Amino acid sequence: MSKSLNTALLQVDLKWEDPQANRSLFSKEIKALSDEIDLIILPEMFTTGFSMNAEKLAERNDGLSFNWMREMAALKNAAVTGSLIITENGNYYNRLFFVYPDGSYKTYDKRHTFTLAKEDKTYTAGKERLIVDYKGWRICPLICYDLRFPVWARNTKDYDLLIYVANWPNKRVAAWDALLKARAIENMSYCIGINRIGTDGDGYEYSGHSAAYDCLGENLTGENRESPFVEEISLDKDHLEKTRKQLKFLQDRDEFTLK
Template identity: 60%
Template sequence: MSNSLTIALIQTHLSWENPTENRRLLNDKINAITTSVDLIILPEMFTSGFTMNASEVAETMDGETISWLKIKAKEKQTAIVGSLVISENDIFYNRLVFVEPSGNIIKYDKRHTFTLAGEHKVYTAGTEKVIVDYKGWKICPLICYDLRFPVWARNVENYDLLLYVANWPKVRVSAWNALLKARAIENMSYCVGVNRVGLDGNKYEYSGHSAAYDVLGHRIDTIVENQETTEIVILEKEHIKKYREKLNFLNDKDRFNLEA
């Protein structure tokens, strides 16, 4: 168990529908991290960009990218998290994988597929919320559009870190900024969002705005928008404990049952 968690947020451009090039790009960025970190966070669909051409980029859980992630996690002795297109039984998923240094993998399939882009027509939505127990930290990993749905993210598990990986376009980035901060405040947890930068193959622009918020909604990073960067942030258990005990807001949360 660790009282602190050191995380690396990789805000990067992505090569459109090119897993080989994206693995090369991210391999260099991961290798460039010289600080000892516990967790490296990559964007949503980090092998391809946010594409609806699933058949062109889909891999399996035994594919090249998963094998590469296992190798990098072991080499760097850190967990690595991000999402990619996975095919299982002729069904496509926008799947987040949390790869531990041991090679153990926890997976989460995106619950809220982005209907505006037709994601629901290509990818099957997940049905299970996942809590990762890593180094004594309880982490709730979610994907992009999930950010707009606070009930799904509600902290009923007493998690410590709410984590979003995303391809969130510049045109709606004000919502991204507001909702990340809100999720931190309402759940009294750290909230971290990692977004990409650059243009995708559909000419959508992404401006980053990756960020880390503490339980009071204060930013604890120095990430600059529109730039490729790797930011190291340290999260502290004592910060969570102090303000949860002092304010007790989670004790007053509404009780509810979530329907499928």
């Protein structure tokens, strides 16, 4: 068990539908990280950008990009997470992988497919939340549009860290900022959101605003969040536990089940 979790936030200009170029870009950034990193967080569809061209771009669970994640996890002795376009049993999924340093992994399929972009017409929605146990931390990883649905993220499992990997466009970035902070406060949890920057092949612009918030909604990241950046942030379990014990807000949460 570790009282600190050293996280690396990687915000880059993704190359449209070019997995090899994106893997090379991230390889360079990851290799430059400190040896103290425990968790490396990449954006949604980090090898392609937010593409509906699944027939061309989809990989199998054991494809090149997944194996690259395993290589990076082994190289830095750290967990790596981010989502990929995956094909399985005739369906396509926007699938997040949480890869442990030893190469084992867990997956989460995006629950809320983005109907405005017709993601629901291409990708099959997931049905189950994922809670990851890692170094004494309980982590709930989610994907982009899931951010708009607080019930799905509600902290009924006493997780310590909520993660959103995203391709969230600039025109709605004010909502991204507000909702990330709200998810941290209402769930008395650390909350990290990783977005991309640049312009994708469909002409949508992205301004980043990747951020980490503590359980009181304090922003732990730097001021300039609209350019490429790699930031290493240490999360403090003692701070989290002390705040929860003092304020006890989670004890008053509503009881419910998700269908």
